[in-house]
Amino acid sequence: MPHKNLQRLSIIDIARDAGVSPATVSRAFNRPDLLKADTLQRIKAVADEHGFRPNRVGSSLRSGSTRTLGLVLPTLRNPVFAECFEGAEQYAHAHGYSVMVASTSYAPATEAAAVQSLIDHQVEGLILTVGNPARSSTLRTLTAQGLPYVLAYNESATHPFVSVDNGAAASDMVSLLAARGHRRIAIISGPLTASDRARRRLAGARSQARKLGLDDVAHLPMASHTEADSEQLRALLDAPQAPTALFCSNDLLAASVISRLRGLGLSVPADISVCGFDGMTFAALMVPPLTTIEQPSHDIGARACASLLACLQGETPPSLRLAHRLISGGTVAAATSAAS
Amino acid sequence: MPHKNLQRLSIIDIARDAGVSPATVSRAFNRPDLLKADTLQRIKAVADEHGFRPNRVGSSLRSGSTRTLGLVLPTLRNPVFAECFEGAEQYAHAHGYSVMVASTSYAPATEAAAVQSLIDHQVEGLILTVGNPARSSTLRTLTAQGLPYVLAYNESATHPFVSVDNGAAASDMVSLLAARGHRRIAIISGPLTASDRARRRLAGARSQARKLGLDDVAHLPMASHTEADSEQLRALLDAPQAPTALFCSNDLLAASVISRLRGLGLSVPADISVCGFDGMTFAALMVPPLTTIEQPSHDIGARACASLLACLQGETPPSLRLAHRLISGGTVAAATSAAS
């Protein structure tokens, strides 16, 4: 049974008890292959007896390696990012790394602080989702420091990333809506300045709408990324030439839109069609299930982690656009005659 | 503009440049009040010029304090736990602490590994949600090590915790159902062995059902915490004396149940009533909104963190049962004549 060790033991104590030098104890944990079998066994026995485990702080300081990665995400309350975290966490653990997460609430100041805190902790690299890679001072800081990083969800010409092709995905969704007979589509998003992804999705949707000869795509930006405003929705739908389909730039927002529409007395998809983007697990449980674009979030996290670890090996892994998948749920119906 | 500092600077380099001793640079960052204003300013200037920040690994090793807490949760994909994380993270940051999270997937082995990893990182204390506090070997390890910890969501007679009163909350829900005329209620849960919370909720519901003279509460345990099985549901509802209301032990499961019921051709609440437990933000966006018990998850995280920090000060904060709130959504209707 383990002794109560209030005062933590060190490698030196174990060395003394096992009748070896501290260096040998160190080897027992890091390069066990270098030791004679019975030396190793004796050391392990003593260590176990005391419940001893090497202090990573000492180890990190001496070796200059913390084997810890940083992960910076807007919010874990969006299940999409939570999945990404779990993907990254699992991949990291499987490869001997730990991860420290920080959430930024989409605020650049919080983002900068989070990254700084992670750097202070001597993380060896970062995975992050930022508002806009092109304007991110955080990213410039990282480059200046020479600290490896990989973006997740963001796309960029100048920074390494793992994402889906947001433009193509939005385009696919517009094609689906068009195939269902919708010609007047509106995009609902959060603040564009805080999300280049929403901007890319908007651009992709508009371009495809033009290509298919649909009406101009209206854009309704909300103050929040995840909450729709009833008044704005009502105004949009009361106008002449109101859209028959609402394409929301994320699933949480889509759920909010559907809920608000119901408050306005409209039913989805009977009165109006709605779709989202993200493919959070929950979307499939909605009644009816949400029509959306599924992003492989777990994989985005895992692959971003893989890329980052490759960076740490001195490689320069390519940016990745993983496959998205259009999930046809029950919130998009065939367009009927003009609504009012 | 910051120089490119590939080779990280140390306090000694800054000291040399600023013409002071290393100790003074250390004080500039930790006890700035001890320095003469212009010494401080000079040091800060030099540090800024190089983008220097003290290495926390060195600091932790020397001071014996990492100012980092561990947080161990079943899964961040349940938004309830994500909110808890954000509550803890915010509280910790506001008090100068960082947090390392780990998710366990409800697996005891993963839980043990996660805790060990956190201990290796020399966290100063832990907040954790375990399957069953009474049988948790992890908790025994922590006690043996003398490492402070606070449970979140769990209730226990022997371990410090922050939660709601699960039994009372379940009892409230049963009262609501009874008031709506339901006399045959079934509880749907995940595996009970993996969640003492589900067990407490079941016990609370049963006790209240007896008190109100309702029929015996049936219990239908699913293989997963968050996914309902259609066959099991069908069997339950096809039986004579089928329940008119299904009380699910968490919101994710409730959403799954509602979705499966729809697959069986049943509509909620017209054909059958369903309610959940957790109060995840998303529950309010469901159509109709889910009837559930709201737990103050953000607060549970924050208060658990506060309690843990109090432990670190040598205090012994009391366990806390925070207030829950019954949210009457639209998934519970008045019971009609016996279903079939």
Added chain:
DNA sequence: GTGAAAGCGCTAACAT
């Protein structure tokens, strides 16, 4: 196959 010794970056007595 194992030991001795130096030092990673920092802080905390203890001096002055």
Added chain:
DNA sequence: ATGTTAGCGCTTTCAC
């Protein structure tokens, strides 16, 4: 108000 010094726990040449 600031400097000197020792050492936190560990890894890593370099010996033997």
